[in-house]
Amino acid sequence: MSIKTKVGFIGLGAMGRGAVSNLLAKGFDVVGCDVRSDALDWLRAQGGTPACSLAELAAQVQIVVCFVVNSQQTEAVLFGDDGLVGELAAGAVFIACSTMDPSYVRALEGRLASHEISLIDAPVTGGAVGAERGTLTIMGSGTREAFDLALPVLRTFGSRVHYLGPAGSGAQMKVLNQLLCGVHLAAAGEALALAKHQGLPLDLTLEILSSGAASSWMLADRGPRMVAGQFDDISSAVDIIVKDMSLVLDATRESRFPAALAHAAHLAFLGTTARGLGAKDDSAVTTHYELAAGMP
Amino acid sequence: MSIKTKVGFIGLGAMGRGAVSNLLAKGFDVVGCDVRSDALDWLRAQGGTPACSLAELAAQVQIVVCFVVNSQQTEAVLFGDDGLVGELAAGAVFIACSTMDPSYVRALEGRLASHEISLIDAPVTGGAVGAERGTLTIMGSGTREAFDLALPVLRTFGSRVHYLGPAGSGAQMKVLNQLLCGVHLAAAGEALALAKHQGLPLDLTLEILSSGAASSWMLADRGPRMVAGQFDDISSAVDIIVKDMSLVLDATRESRFPAALAHAAHLAFLGTTARGLGAKDDSAVTTHYELAAGMP
Numbered sequence: 001m002s003i004k005t006k007v008g009f010i011g012l013g014a015m016g017r018g019a020v021s022n023l024l025a026k027g028f029d030v031v032g033c034d035v036r037s038d039a040l041d042w043l044r045a046q047g048g049t050p051a052c053s054l055a056e057l058a059a060q061v062q063i064v065v066c067f068v069v070n071s072q073q074t075e076a077v078l079f080g081d082d083g084l085v086g087e088l089a090a091g092a093v094f095i096a097c098s099t100m101d102p103s104y105v106r107a108l109e110g111r112l113a114s115h116e117i118s119l120i121d122a123p124v125t126g127g128a129v130g131a132e133r134g135t136l137t138i139m140g141s142g143t144r145e146a147f148d149l150a151l152p153v154l155r156t157f158g159s160r161v162h163y164l165g166p167a168g169s170g171a172q173m174k175v176l177n178q179l180l181c182g183v184h185l186a187a188a189g190e191a192l193a194l195a196k197h198q199g200l201p202l203d204l205t206l207e208i209l210s211s212g213a214a215s216s217w218m219l220a221d222r223g224p225r226m227v228a229g230q231f232d233d234i235s236s237a238v239d240i241i242v243k244d245m246s247l248v249l250d251a252t253r254e255s256r257f258p259a260a261l262a263h264a265a266h267l268a269f270l271g272t273t274a275r276g277l278g279a280k281d282d283s284a285v286t287t288h289y290e291l292a293a294g295m296p
Numbered sequence: 297m298s299i300k301t302k303v304g305f306i307g308l309g310a311m312g313r314g315a316v317s318n319l320l321a322k323g324f325d326v327v328g329c330d331v332r333s334d335a336l337d338w339l340r341a342q343g344g345t346p347a348c349s350l351a352e353l354a355a356q357v358q359i360v361v362c363f364v365v366n367s368q369q370t371e372a373v374l375f376g377d378d379g380l381v382g383e384l385a386a387g388a389v390f391i392a393c394s395t396m397d398p399s400y401v402r403a404l405e406g407r408l409a410s411h412e413i414s415l416i417d418a419p420v421t422g423g424a425v426g427a428e429r430g431t432l433t434i435m436g437s438g439t440r441e442a443f444d445l446a447l448p449v450l451r452t453f454g455s456r457v458h459y460l461g462p463a464g465s466g467a468q469m470k471v472l473n474q475l476l477c478g479v480h481l482a483a484a485g486e487a488l489a490l491a492k493h494q495g496l497p498l499d500l501t502l503e504i505l506s507s508g509a510a511s512s513w514m515l516a517d518r519g520p521r522m523v524a525g526q527f528d529d530i531s532s533a534v535d536i537i538v539k540d541m542s543l544v545l546d547a548t549r550e551s552r553f554p555a556a557l558a559h560a561a562h563l564a565f566l567g568t569t570a571r572g573l574g575a576k577d578d579s580a581v582t583t584h585y586e587l588a589a590g591m592p
Contacts, residue, residue, distance in 0.1 A: 125504075125508045125509055125510070126508055126509075127509070130508075137504060137507050137508050139504060160504075160507060162500060162503075162504060164496065164497065164500065165496075165497070169496060172491075172494050172496060173491075173496060173501065173504060176487050176490060176491055176496075176501065176505060176510075177504070177505060177508070177509070177510045178510075179483070179486070179487050179490070179510075180483055180484075180487050180505060180510035180511075180512070180515070181509050181510050183479065183480075183483040183486075183557065184479075184480065184483065184510070184512055186557055187475075187476055187479040187480065187483075187557050188476075190475070190479075190555055190556070190557050190558065191472050191475050191476050193553075194472060194475070194548065194551070194553050194555060195468075195469075195472055197551055197553055198468050198551060199461075200460065200461075200465060200468060200469060200472075201460065201461070204458060204460065205469065205472065208421075208433060208435060208456075208458060208469060208473070209472060209473060209476060211433055211456060212421045212422055212426075212433055212473070212513065213421060213422075213423070213473070213477050213513050213514065213517070214421070214472075214473045214474075214475075214476035214477050214480070214513070215476075215512065215513045216476070216480055216511065216512035216513070217508065217509050217510070217511045217512070218509065219476070221509070252490065255490070255493055255494060255589075256589065256590070257489075257490050257493050257585075257589045258585075258588050258589060259486055259490060259585075260486070260560045260563065260564065261479065261482055261483050261486050261557060261560050261561065261564075262486065263560075264556045264557050264559075264560040265557065267556065268556065268557075289553075289554075289555075292554050293551075293552065293553045293554060294552070
């Protein structure tokens with residue numbers, strides 16, 4: 001009988017829970033931390049082990065998966081009071097799955113290396129559904145040695161696990177991914193608001209636009225909510241895409257790359273949140289265009 | 297034995313030939329006109345009847361399909377020297393499949409009505425392949441009576457034949473379609489140029505971006521040519537999308553609709569043609585971003 005590998009897991013939100021379920025189902029032990037006590041109750045009910053502190057978690061594992069929201073939370077998990085750094089054993093691997101600024105990630109690798117911790121920068125795409133089904137696309141990067149250690153873990157919740165190069169490459173790829181997601185989402189909002197402005201039948205418009213060369217994943221997924229004008233069923237909030245597009249703009253500015261469409265899309269999301277819709281589903285971007293065009 | 301319905305057909309380019317092949321295969325007689333004599337030879341070889349003039353064509357038919365390039369050519373076909381108007385019998389139906397300005401189309405309906413000719417505004421999407429296979433999406437509009445007369449003809453080369461409302465609705469829908477095509481195409485160029493700028497592996501980048509929420513029809517279709525940097529295999533030229541996006545901008549200006557993404561995409565295509573790449577495949581828009589970012 002083999003001894004199960006124990007994995008540390010931080011951040012038990014919708015994405016994290018999906019990943020943990022797959023880790024447990026595929027033979028790993030999971031010791032987890034989250035700021036919310038109901039998340040720890042959930043973990044215990046799944047057969048995992050809640051930890052009372054990051055230090056308690058760090059004492060038990062060589063590999064930690066981190067599914068927090070952004071670089072600020074990642075920084076706190078690692079270097080905050082009661083953070084992992086100083087507690088994790090030499091040789092540990094820290095797998096960061098959050099969407100973060102590539103330049104922050106590159107610097108982080110060096111900061112962790114001085115504590116003999118390897119960073120795997122591994123943002124994901126595929127949403128909560130992909131995490132639950134174990135079908136996430138994972139954009140992995142870091143040293144090849146650390147990536148090989150992380151791979152069995154990543155394969156439990158990702159069906160397309162890619163190795164892209166040095167740490168920061170994963171974050172760069174996620175930036176590209178979000179650039180296209182943001183532009184396609186805003187474009188769907190722009191086109192459907194224009195259709196409404198012109199009095200075209202909206203259901204049929206969406207059917208036609210989704211059927212050919214004008215189609216995108218975002219149009220097919222968010223288009224029906226735009227047509228219905230229903231933004232309370234939240235798949236991802238406007239404020240999240242504002243944050244992601246801010247990362248895109250930061251990365252393009254740092255690269256001295258003039259990304260005109262990314263900027264135009266960002267302005268549409270900013271305009272949406274400026275109207276008080278930041279907590280609504282991101283398909284609400286179509287209302288930015290409606291209001292800008294003087295529609296009621 | 298039934299007598300075959302004879303249809304007039306003007307514009308035997310790649311799209312037109314596909315449509316004619318389907319008309320002939322599905323039991324219509326076709327009498328055709330084109331400015332190029334090799335196109336008339338092609339029509340004869342297919343079993344159709346070339347006409348020496350538009351007047352000769354007009355004398356034989358009650359329904360005409362027009363697949364010329366734009367509104368200038370449509371205007372010449374109808375109102376130029378030896379044009380159809382004055383020759384077509386009262387009650388004839390003119391089916392315009394070109395991509396044209398909606399306001400031009402709306403005015404055209406009235407101008408034709410005064411000659412007792414009904415206009416069916418029916419732009420298409422699906423490309424030459426769709427025309428050949430009879431699988432075009434057709435955005436039909438005009439009076440319901442005329443549309444019913446046109447329907448058996450349209451169904452020979454379109455598998456999704458929609459009725460959208462008054463003449464001009466089809467042109468409006470095509471404008472929306474081109475808006476999204478143009479934005480998605482430029483966005484693919486922006487993202488892949490940025491990936492190249494950052495030294496990411498391009499084939500893998502395209503695979504990852506095409507696999508999830510960042511995907512679009514344009515990225516999947518034009519992305520491989522962008523990655524290969526190969527723009528001589530021309531599916532559709534940069535100058536065509538410049539023309540189409542100009543129609544989009546005209547339509548949004550007329551509607552007082554601030555379509556920021558459409559404008560940003562248009563500038564990318566203009567920048568591409570300004571570099572002397574207007575006759576290249578429209579995937580060449582990625583070079584606009586490369587050059588703008590100072591890449592060699």
